[in-house]
Amino acid sequence: MLNVMNAGKVRYKIPFNRPCFLGPEQDYMAQAVANGQISGDGEFTRRCHEFLERQLGVAKALLTTSCTHALETAALLLNIQPGDEVIVSSFTFVSTVNAFVLRGAKPVFIDIRPDTLNLDETRLERLITPRTKAVIAMHYAGIGCEMDTILAIAGRHGIPVVEDNAHGLLGRYKGRWLGTFGCLGTLSFHETKNFTCGEGGALLINDPKFIERAEILREKGTNRSQVFRGQADKYSWIDLGSSYLPSDLLAAFLLAQLEARDFIQAQRRRIWEVYAAELLDWARQHSVNLPTIPTHCEQPYHMFYLLMPSAAPRQALIDHLKSRSILAVFHYLPLHLSPMGRRFGGRPGDCPVTESASDRLLRLPFYTGLSKTDQEQVVAAILECKAF
Numbered sequence: 001m002l003n004v005m006n007a008g009k010v011r012y013k014i015p016f017n018r019p020c021f022l023g024p025e026q027d028y029m030a031q032a033v034a035n036g037q038i039s040g041d042g043e044f045t046r047r048c049h050e051f052l053e054r055q056l057g058v059a060k061a062l063l064t065t066s067c068t069h070a071l072e073t074a075a076l077l078l079n080i081q082p083g084d085e086v087i088v089s090s091f092t093f094v095s096t097v098n099a100f101v102l103r104g105a106k107p108v109f110i111d112i113r114p115d116t117l118n119l120d121e122t123r124l125e126r127l128i129t130p131r132t133k134a135v136i137a138m139h140y141a142g143i144g145c146e147m148d149t150i151l152a153i154a155g156r157h158g159i160p161v162v163e164d165n166a167h168g169l170l171g172r173y174k175g176r177w178l179g180t181f182g183c184l185g186t187l188s189f190h191e192t193k194n195f196t197c198g199e200g201g202a203l204l205i206n207d208p209k210f211i212e213r214a215e216i217l218r219e220k221g222t223n224r225s226q227v228f229r230g231q232a233d234k235y236s237w238i239d240l241g242s243s244y245l246p247s248d249l250l251a252a253f254l255l256a257q258l259e260a261r262d263f264i265q266a267q268r269r270r271i272w273e274v275y276a277a278e279l280l281d282w283a284r285q286h287s288v289n290l291p292t293i294p295t296h297c298e299q300p301y302h303m304f305y306l307l308m309p310s311a312a313p314r315q316a317l318i319d320h321l322k323s324r325s326i327l328a329v330f331h332y333l334p335l336h337l338s339p340m341g342r343r344f345g346g347r348p349g350d351c352p353v354t355e356s357a358s359d360r361l362l363r364l365p366f367y368t369g370l371s372k373t374d375q376e377q378v379v380a381a382i383l384e385c386k387a388f
Contacts, residue, residue, distance in 0.1 A: 040245025
């Protein structure tokens with residue numbers, strides 16, 4: 001799915017991603033050990049929950065072991081059943097779809113906008129049927145989908161909206177935080193994200209009616225959380241569920257990153273703006289499109305990509321950068337054309353913008369610790385490429 005994975009054990013002078021460690025992570029993890037609780041829902045988990053709830057203004061935030069598990073919890077909370085349909089972009093990670101397919105749902109793939117690469121809201125209403133039980137809005141590169149239109153359409157049909165905000169923590173749409181529009185939102189803290197604990201995620205609950213059951217589902221289908229709060233004298237198996245709690249060691253690591261949000265975002269903004277400024281003329285000369293950021297969106301500086309004219313020049317530039325020991329990668333393959341997607345009726349031409357963008361998109365090295373010198377080398381290597 002992602003050719004960054006194909007790098008194997010090859011060592012690149014400038015990798016595509018390198019996790020950033022800011023200092024307090026190990027201190028906080030040592031504190032978690034000293035506290036005597038390294039399993040889930042300890043002090044650092046609680047502090048992460050409080051941080052996200054306070055920062056985003058959500059009714060409840062719950063850490064999970066991954067964004068995948070947050071999405072799976074969302075599917076359970078919406079009572080997705082076999083035969084239900086969910087509308088989802090074909091240009092997204094497999095977890096966005098798998099979470100609902102695991103409950104027996106059929107994905108209905110929607111094409112993307114050619115500018116932001118987000119779900120094309122102008123195509124949404126025609127895909128809704130009596131079986132549609134959810135719309136999944138994935139904010140690609142942390143740029144907000146057109147949530148006003150999506151919510152209006154879904155609202156007319158009584159369909160819940162879930163935001164896959166794996167890319168977009170601290171991004172905004174019309175001044176409002178991404179992840180706070182739908183009834184549920186999800187976050188990722190994978191090592192490729194702005195804020196990381198290696199592997200992790202969170203469920204954002206915007207509709208309070210889901211809070212009690214979400215805690216139960218996350219705690220293996222038991223009311224264990226109520227027992228710890230003194231609301232019940234013993235816990236029992238009362239619902240479906242799984243083990244979605246991350247270790248408090250991971251929460252300790254994550255809290256250090258969240259607390260450094262201003263520094264992290266400032267670094268990433270600098271990197272993004274250097275790419276945008278230094279590559280603007282080159283892009284125009286070679287018919288390459290740079291990321292589009294609508295004026296009503298505030299991005300979190302998650303990634304920087306190039307939309308090349310076609311697949312051939314993209315591969316030529318990948319190879320050229322590789323010859324300079326620089327790893328640049330493509331991104332999602334169209335889900336509707338994957339082996340699983342074809343089982344659900346996907347055919348070539350169903351999502352033409354997705355198919356085109358997937359062939360042409362190239363992501364450049366982008367991580368918080370990318371030095372000015374290394375970024376200058378990336379830019380110089382791109383400008384000197386004569387392969388197309």
